[in-house]
Amino acid sequence: MSSAGIVQSTREGHSIDISLRDVSISTRRGGFVVEGINADIPGGSFGVLIGSAGTGHSALLLAMTGRFKIASGRIEVGSRSLPEDQRWVRRNSAIHLSEADGGFDGGLRVREEVQRAVLLGRPGYRQARGKQLADRLEEILTPWCADIDPRTLLGELTAWQRARLKIALGVVPAARVVAIDGIGNGIPVSQKHQLWAWLAQWARDTGVTVLGTGIEVPGELTANTVIVELDRHVEAQAS
Secondary structure: OOOOOOOOOOOOOOOOOEEEEEEEEEOOOOOEEEEEEEEEEOOOOEEEEEOOOOOOHHHHHHHHOOOOOOOEEEEEEOOEEEOOOHHHHHHOEEEEEOOOOOOOOOOOEHHHHHHHHHHOOOOOOOOOOHHHHHHHHHHHHHHHHOOOOOOOEHHHOOHHHHHHHHHHHHOOOOOOEEEEEOOOOOOOHHHHHHHHHHHHHHHHHHOOEEEEEEOOOOOOOOOOEEEEEHHHHHHHHHO
């Protein structure tokens, strides 16, 4: 599968491996959201936390990017460890909270939506005018949406094109770890599979480690995809 517009050069520095060793996240009442999770996600891989509602995949994703405190265990992000190196991990990672298909005005063009995001100073993109604005537009669209004509109406995009555009607007450009909560929420299974495959190839070609959450695997996986099944872990804990 071709990943149109993928940036071929690896981000500054080496790809970042992520490992979880006996990681647990507790609730305010003293129970556990997730407990005893172990996993290894090589740099440049697409790692997905799979689990039904209530298995803690979103909380664990936040913890892996330094945005949620773990109760016990260790998370290694490259040469750094959580919770000790939380600030470094946050600086080198970006997280995008996916939403259903809403949120776009179908009457606007892609360029207008991106311009609005830049003018409003969305995270990772400083406010810009003139040539700086043009540079920002290219910076956002090239790695994620180069196959999309900027003149296209948002209402004419396919569901997986809209999903990619949402990710593009929410991801910090320099991030070496990109986390997406709810990959492809609200889009058909066939296009969700297309999005997963695209993200896996983007991770491999750029060296960026891509993390995500999902309820189920939408189809055949690429070789660099790592699945961490939280439902199975919960069943093992209960048995």
